Amino acid sequence: MPRPRVLVVDNGTLSLPQLRTRLEDLGSHTDTVDTASVPSRLQGRYQAIVLSGTKVRAHDREHYEPLINLVMTADVPVLGICGGMQILAVAAGSHLTQGPQRVGRSEVRVDPGEPLFTHVRPTVTLFQRHTLYLRQAPRGFRVIGRSEHAPVEFLRSDNGRLMGSQAHLEYRTDGREILRGFTQFYM
Numbered sequence: 001m002p003r004p005r006v007l008v009v010d011n012g013t014l015s016l017p018q019l020r021t022r023l024e025d026l027g028s029h030t031d032t033v034d035t036a037s038v039p040s041r042l043q044g045r046y047q048a049i050v051l052s053g054t055k056v057r058a059h060d061r062e063h064y065e066p067l068i069n070l071v072m073t074a075d076v077p078v079l080g081i082c083g084g085m086q087i088l089a090v091a092a093g094s095h096l097t098q099g100p101q102r103v104g105r106s107e108v109r110v111d112p113g114e115p116l117f118t119h120v121r122p123t124v125t126l127f128q129r130h131t132l133y134l135r136q137a138p139r140g141f142r143v144i145g146r147s148e149h150a151p152v153e154f155l156r157s158d159n160g161r162l163m164g165s166q167a168h169l170e171y172r173t174d175g176r177e178i179l180r181g182f183t184q185f186y187m
Helices: 018-024 062-072 083-091 174-185
Strands: 005-011 029-034 048-054 080-083 096-110 123-134 141-146 155-159 162-165
Touching: 005 018, 005 062, 018 029, 018 048, 018 174, 048 062, 048 083, 048 174, 062 083, 080 083, 083 096, 083 123, 083 155, 083 162, 096 162, 123 174, 141 162, 162 174
Parallel strands: 005 029, 005 048, 048 080, 080 162
Antiparallel strands: 096 123, 096 141, 141 155, 155 162
């Protein structure tokens, strides 16, 4: 059976090699493009899209317009990580708020009924590195993970195709296991 192909969109993350390694260790083949080089269509080549974190503010809709167009018209599952989740939420009409800088480990409560969390306990330890937050899920999405510091740590679209994580899943064991849930149940 061929390995699933994942298009990893590099939005300027500092941890692209770690993200690709995690996905490849879980059995996927990854191709990477930067935000400015996203294709207009997937043409059946990929089974999923993963959006990395970003150094550019995720609320810059003009900068991310080609990426947003691809994600909204693709018929594959999409997982946004940190800034990638924020790009998805802003595209769906949400707003980001500035908050305290968080760097390091964080305890997050997740919805154990979600397939994304099949391989983890209801409270996970994840790595955070950000200052922007979602205070609520946009219309058409629901919150599936929260923490003491962020009311939206994970979200999922009502149709189940778009998912996001505020935390960097490319770090820590629980992050890897959440990525395992994504590759196992959505691709």
